Amino acid sequence: MKIGFIGLGVMGRPMAGHLIDAGHDLSLHRVKDVSRPLVEKGGTEAASAKEAASGADVVILMVPDTPDVEEVLFGEGGAAEGLGQGTLVIDMSSISPVATKEFAARIEGAGGLWLDAPVSGGQAGAENAALTIMCGGSEEAFGKAKPLLELMGKRITHVGDAGAGQTAKVCNQVIVGLTIQAVAEALTLAEAAGADPAMVREALLGGFADSTILKVHGERMLNETFDPGFRINLHRKDMTLAVDSAKALDLALPNTATVQQMMNAAIGRGDGDLDHSALIRTLKGLSGR
Structure with a gap:
């Protein structure tokens, strides 16, 4: 798949690495010196969230907090500007369940799919592709996301509708x-x-x-x-x-x-x-x- 991956911190870097290793085409936003090896192993650097999302089948977010997700999605040059019809947005950040429901409604209203999929397991879990992943969204969104999530985690549960994963x-x-x-x-x-x-x-x-x-x-x-x-x-x-x-x-x-x-x-x-x-x-x- 063509994947836009936004957020390359302690957790995001190894998670993106697993997807690249599996042969997926990643467009990476927020590349810094420490995440430069992801570009060297095949990822492409994107100057904005919009650029990372443009033409992507799936957009994955792994950023620190609720305002970061809102800015990356809906701010100027945000990923929402680059989404195509049916594009799946997977938010793997840990943020407000209430805000998540609002974000999901906005993405789905624009013709996309939404899955909140926060993780547990810390840095070691991310590095070893052994994360526990808790998912909220439609059956369609979960089914499309699951093969990708299995590259990053070992225990993956569809908890319920949008926001249930964050809860x-x-x-x-x-x-x-x-x-x-x-x-x-x-x-x-x-x-x-x-x-x-x-x-x-x-x-x-x-x-x-x-x-x-x-x-x-x-x-x-x-x-x-x-x-x-x-x-x-x-x-x-x-x-x-x-x-x-x-x-x-x-x-x-x-x-x-x-x-x-x-x-x-x-x-x-x-x-x-x-x-x-x-x-x-x-x-x-x-x-x-």
């Missing part, structure tokens, strides 16, 4: 955020009580408290290896989406709000560009440790 991603980030907070609190308690936190973690692995967060992020907390990974800045954005959604729906999500505030504090102390496992630093700081 699933927000739910994912709530669970991840709260579990990071729980692991950080447990390891902080173990250390303060005089137990070896590494051995406490070892004792919990395989039990009912076991989780990927305890395995991966627990080890990062113990070793204080906080290179991203997934930055606190980005996770705070997702927790804010959850808090905003709760407000719109008149829901009480008290622990989600607490973790969002912890992430606010982490960013305030200068840790926003560290991996979200660095939340333990903020927690320990509250106790003067």
